Every structure is written in C-alpha cells, then in structure tokens.
Amino acid sequence: xxxxxxxxxxxxxxxxxxxxxxxxxxxxxxxxEQVCITVAADQAPDVIEYLYYQxxxxxxxxxxxxxxxxTGVYALYYVLSMEEQDPGFVMVRVExxxxxxxFKSVTPKVPAAVWxxxxxxxxxxxxxxxxxxxxNLVLPDDWPQxxxxxxxxxxxxxxxxxxxxxxxxxxxxxxxxxxxxxVIPMGPMHITSDEPGHxxxxxxxEDIIDADYRMFFVHRGMEKCAEDRMNYDSVPFLAERICxxxxxxxxxxxxxxxxxxxxxxxxxxxxxxxSIVLETxxxxxxxxxxxxxxxxxxFDTGFQHFFRVREKSMDLAEMLTGARKTYGLNLIxxxxxxxxxxxKVETLKYCEDMRREVKDLVEELxxxxxxxxxxxxxxxxxxxxxxxYSPVGPLxxxxxxxxxVRWTHPFDGYRLIADRHAPVTxxxxxxxxxxxxxxxxxxxxxxIIEELLSMDLPEGPVLNDKFNIVPRRFSLGYTEAPRGExxxxxxxxxxxxxxxxxxxxxxxxxxxxxxxxxxGNTISDAALIVGSLDPCYSCTERVTVVDVKNGKxxxxxxxxxxxxxxxxxHSPLER
Amino acid sequence: MWKTxxxxxxxxxxxxxxxxxPLKRPEYARGKPExxxxxxxxxxxxxxxxxxxxxxxxxxxxxxxTTWSINYGxxxxxxxxxxxxxxxxxxxxxxxxxxVFDKGDLEETSTYRLQRCSECGAYYAPAKEVAxxxxxxxxxxxxxxxxxxxxxxxxxxPKCKQRADAYRAKRHSETQKREAGEK
Numbered sequence: 001x002x003x004x005x006x007x008x009x010x011x012x013x014x015x016x017x018x019x020x021x022x023x024x025x026x027x028x029x030x031x032x033e034q035v036c037i038t039v040a041a042d043q044a045p046d047v048i049e050y051l052y053y054q055x056x057x058x059x060x061x062x063x064x065x066x067x068x069x070x071t072g073v074y075a076l077y078y079v080l081s082m083e084e085q086d087p088g089f090v091m092v093r094v095e096x097x098x099x100x101x102x103f104k105s106v107t108p109k110v111p112a113a114v115w116x117x118x119x120x121x122x123x124x125x126x127x128x129x130x131x132x133x134x135x136n137l138v139l140p141d142d143w144p145q146x147x148x149x150x151x152x153x154x155x156x157x158x159x160x161x162x163x164x165x166x167x168x169x170x171x172x173x174x175x176x177x178x179x180x181x182x183v184i185p186m187g188p189m190h191i192t193s194d195e196p197g198h199x200x201x202x203x204x205x206e207d208i209i210d211a212d213y214r215m216f217f218v219h220r221g222m223e224k225c226a227e228d229r230m231n232y233d234s235v236p237f238l239a240e241r242i243c244x245x246x247x248x249x250x251x252x253x254x255x256x257x258x259x260x261x262x263x264x265x266x267x268x269x270x271x272x273x274x275s276i277v278l279e280t281x282x283x284x285x286x287x288x289x290x291x292x293x294x295x296x297x298x299f300d301t302g303f304q305h306f307f308r309v310r311e312k313s314m315d316l317a318e319m320l321t322g323a324r325k326t327y328g329l330n331l332i333x334x335x336x337x338x339x340x341x342x343x344k345v346e347t348l349k350y351c352e353d354m355r356r357e358v359k360d361l362v363e364e365l366x367x368x369x370x371x372x373x374x375x376x377x378x379x380x381x382x383x384x385x386x387x388x389y390s391p392v393g394p395l396x397x398x399x400x401x402x403x404x405v406r407w408t409h410p411f412d413g414y415r416l417i418a419d420r421h422a423p424v425t426x427x428x429x430x431x432x433x434x435x436x437x438x439x440x441x442x443x444x445x446x447x448i449i450e451e452l453l454s455m456d457l458p459e460g461p462v463l464n465d466k467f468n469i470v471p472r473r474f475s476l477g478y479t480e481a482p483r484g485e486x487x488x489x490x491x492x493x494x495x496x497x498x499x500x501x502x503x504x505x506x507x508x509x510x511x512x513x514x515x516x517x518x519x520g521n522t523i524s525d526a527a528l529i530v531g532s533l534d535p536c537y538s539c540t541e542r543v544t545v546v547d548v549k550n551g552k553x554x555x556x557x558x559x560x561x562x563x564x565x566x567x568x569x570h571s572p573l574e575r
Numbered sequence: 576m577w578k579t580x581x582x583x584x585x586x587x588x589x590x591x592x593x594x595x596x597p598l599k600r601p602e603y604a605r606g607k608p609e610x611x612x613x614x615x616x617x618x619x620x621x622x623x624x625x626x627x628x629x630x631x632x633x634x635x636x637x638x639x640x641t642t643w644s645i646n647y648g649x650x651x652x653x654x655x656x657x658x659x660x661x662x663x664x665x666x667x668x669x670x671x672x673x674x675v676f677d678k679g680d681l682e683e684t685s686t687y688r689l690q691r692c693s694e695c696g697a698y699y700a701p702a703k704e705v706a707x708x709x710x711x712x713x714x715x716x717x718x719x720x721x722x723x724x725x726x727x728x729x730x731x732x733p734k735c736k737q738r739a740d741a742y743r744a745k746r747h748s749e750t751q752k753r754e755a756g757e758k
Binding site for chain 2: 230234237238241301305308311315318319322323326328336337360361364367
C-alpha cells in the first residue's frame, strides 16, 4: 500500500510537473523533509528559477558528484530550501554527460548559484555554459590544467602538483563607471594567519566604488581526504575542524545527513543534547563578534569585557563536553556524553550569570554615542541583492528576511520548541542591524538552553548503534551555525566509506554579497563591514595601497587600518 | 562613562595565574591518552577507530612482532580509543601540557610478540590477543559444538582455519550421506 499523505515538498514537485510538462524524469523521496527530482538538463535553469523566485525558494548550495562509477554520468544537485508555503528541501538533480562535461548554467537566472557552479568547474572540470563569471574559485592560478581534484579517477588526496606558472593571472572584477579609482589590495596572507583572503578595493578618494576579493588560499581538501581515507563514522571529527568557532554545527550537520539518508533514529535525549550544545556554541561565537564590533568601533573596554564574559561560555562548553572547542561529541546515531543532573544545575547558573552580565554590557555599548553613529547606515545590504544571492545568518536577518533554519526547518531539539520561537530580524540592513540581531539571538540562546534543560526528557542511552549502512543513499543535513546555516550533503559508498561529502559553511553564502555591502562606504568602514559578516579577521593582516594614476605602492599594516577604522582620524593614505 | 568605570572596578581582576599556578579543569575534561602496555592485547581496535590515524600498528613479519604507536602531535583527544578498547588499556587523562622540544618525544611505542600458527608456523595474530580469546573461551559456560570448535581452532591462522573448516564440512556431509544410506 502506498502512502498517499502529502509530505514536505510534494506540492512543489506537483507544481513543477504542471508548469513544465515532461521535465521531471524521476522523483526520489529522501526523507520526510527532503525530496529529490531529476530534471531534463536543458530545462533545469527554468525549473530552478521558478522554484526560487515564484515558490519561495532559497539556494544554500549546489553539490557536484562524480557518479560515473555508479550511473555513468556526473550529477549536480541544486539544493533549494523552500521557505514559504510547504517548507522543506527540494533537490533538483541534473545529469551531466561524461563525454561533453557541459551543462547549462543556472547563475544568469539565479545568481545564488554562482560560487557553487564556479567550484564545480574547478573541482570536476564540468563547464557551466553561459556563466558570466567563469574565473577559478577554488583552484590556484598555477594549478595544472586538466587535473580535477574531485573526479574519482584524477588524483590521490596527497598529490601536491608543482606550480605551473609564476605569474598571477587572476582577473579581478571592477565596475567603477567613470570614476577614477585607486586600487587598495588587502591581504592575501600572512604566515601566521589561518584564514587568508585577498580584498581589492577600488576607491575614489575615500569612497569605495567597487570591491572584489578572492578566497581559498588555504583550501584544505577536506572533502577529498574524507572520500579517500575516512569511514563514515570518523568524518564528524574532521567536520568539526572545518571551523575553529562553529565546528560543532558542522559536526551535527554531517552526522544528520548520514542519519537522514540511512533512516537512523537518534534518541530524543541525544537530539536535545545536540541542540543545547549548538546553542552553547552560539553563545561564545556571538560574544566574540560583539566584542570585535566594540573593538572596530573604538570601544576597546567593551571588547575586553565581552571577551571576559565569553570565557564563561567556553567554560560551560568544557564542562558539558570535555573540551573548550572541538567538542568531539557526535557519532552517527547520537552523542557520546549525557548531561548529568549536576551539570544541569551548573549550566543554569552559568546562563543566569551570562544573561546578567551581557545585559549590562549591551546597555553600555548602546548608550555609547559613537557606536550607533559608527554602525548605523554602514555596509547596507539591499534586500533585493539579498534575495538574489541567498545569504544566511545575522546578515540576511539584518536585512529583514526571517531565515533561520532552526525555525524554518526545525530539527533536533528545536522541533520541541519551534512553536514558541521565531527568527530574530531587523530591517535596517546595516552593521547596527546585524549587531542587534546578534544581541537578541544571544539572549534567545540562553532561553533555549533553559527551556530544553527544564524539559522532562526520557532517560536511556544517548547513542543508537543498532543500524546497518546501505551504500549510495544520500541526503542533506543542516544546522544553524552562529553565522548562518551550514548545509552538508553526503553519500556513503562501499566499505562504509564516504563516497561524496560536500560541506557548505555559512560564510560561503555570505561572501558573494559583501561586494554590494562595500559599495558607497568609505575605506574606514571596510574593516567594520567585513567584521559584521563575522568571518575570520586574519584576512586584513596586511594591506598594500596602489595608486593607479602614478603606480605608487604603499604598504599599510593591519594596525594602521584598524586604528583608522576605530578613530577615523589621520587617514593612512594622506602622507 | 561612569558606568564603564564602575563596571571595571566592580569586575576586579579577571586574569588567572596560569602557568604560575595550576589551571583547574572541569571533571571529565579530555586530555592526553595514557596507554597501559600490560593491559593492552594489541587487538588494534583503537587504531581502527582513531579518526586522525594518531594510533597505528606496524607488523614486522620477519621479527614476528607488531608495534603499537601513538603520535600525540596528531592526536585530537576525542577519546574514541578509550571507548573501543576491550581491556581499558588506554584511557584519557586530564593532562594537557604536552609541548616538547624534540618532535620525536611526541611518539610512544610498545612492541608485542606475534603468535605462530600451530599448523603451518606462520605468524597470524598478537600472542596476547590469542591468550585473551582463550581466557574468554575458558570462561564461557557453554560446552556446545560452537565453543568446542572455537577452542580447537584457537591456535590456527586464518588460512589453516579455513582449510580445517572445509575438511570438517566435508566430513560432516559424508557422515550425513552415510547415515542416510544406512537408513
């Protein structure tokens, strides 16, 4: 007997079938919240555009997969998070023939696909026809042509090719109209920084006309490493090391992608523990960002105090998990540590302390007259741009969109309390808005921890290890990390190994819009704007200024730029 | 302004005295894994479970030994080894000050003898692991066929075991045939 009940995403599949007769070749139900449709390659961009703009879809990521050993073709999975009526995830699967290696680009219709499509071009050598921006995204300029790292038959994960050229041939984008501009490159790296990026600001006097940037200088090849040598159960520990701040969110996202694909039931108690620890992680991450916002707006006392309070959230995490960071708590099927009665009491005490202290500090921050003056109206992210590029986290919520995967697609312990919560939003679209979103979310996190702890949870084991792994099943796992949603896609292959694992970190979705947030601001705002995205700061370690008119170069240090950002006097350019 | 100053005065000193005074870590904090080479049976469960391959086994067929090693530089202190160990031979401690001057000091090893097959003489498993299995079999109360066969097979390498299995199956089917014929 077949189940006739409508499940999440079914109405979207029906709508696509009606609107594009014959386009849908296959429908594959992944789990209650996810459905995958295989669509004719030439109609894919239209189908995706329809789902995105007319049915309330957002695109977290597109996943490329070399399925030649399984089905003889490459496959692309465009992941659409449906957030209006009938919330759920719809994956649009497009097959790319192994002989032509070409597909129709979706980017001209849905700009949110741009980074994912560029990445697929780099990693699989699949050509996105019609993509406007086809520069390398992940691979360096001197990577040998024809070596596509994620193809199954291309290379060992330890392979490090010799550079093929000494010159940088990357083209930076520039839309400056008829302004005469000076180029300010920031970055790319300093030997001590772990997350470098290269920014190029085009300025007319002090005003930023346009900006472009480049990341992936230290691409670690984690996906390839996991596919080559790890089994499904040890990847959560690797996933945790994607980010030094929100690693646990990655670990949960990976674990849930496997659990959903395999239909593994996670004990309710473990689900709630995961949510509590995720919120603990948000506590320390938001305090870090609030501290840094203080620092960048010239209120260093606040910075010190926020970091002092942050230490409590680190202690809380250490008490609950055994480590300050990289909690190592997840396995497929649940968690490895229970929260004991004594720990519950201590957690509640920590929460109370932090609430009191942060309330005072925030009051202080907001009553500091130069903070609001410094942050209001700066780094405006237009809601229209936001709609096109699917940014995530406080960035998109600060521009008025209620996107928060905890409440739009409730998972884990959040399911139990989803009816009492809603995403925190602001509609000022600026740095101040994003900061206030973080303040409110911090307070909400404390509420969530208290709510979940006070629930009467069923006792019993927190880890389910009674399951068998069926190869070739795939699904998505998603969590709301402090910076926005993390989406992981995984497929287990033979011998209990990872066949393909795609990890999308939250900031991956946020970088493409930064360019638009930069425009119309001054150089002194640049650090503040980058800071409001909450990425790693090491990128601005070192700055070179190039005056295009006379070709003069000038090197600025990080501290010069930061000082200028903090007090906005003595421009380092005036000499 | 006054608020800020009051706040500073109220907070007092937030800096801890570490390293001049010991740092208090919470209960169950995860630190350096400590290996007990006497309890260890060299079964390699920890090496299989270890996500970063910090624990490894290297078998030397010539010398008839297997060498367990841990590299604390690779260790991520997840505690999977502790979880899977059947004899509690490896346990996490609270020690976290692991810096060394010489990289080689990050590695610890212990070597175990391998057992020869009672039939063909090839090395096939760590001697302590075989002894451990023997102890478990001794304690198992059941005296059914399965346990009896397992005891017989204990000293044999997988190849000889396979051959013996095949012979036993052959004998078994012959007996059945004969019995069927007699009836």
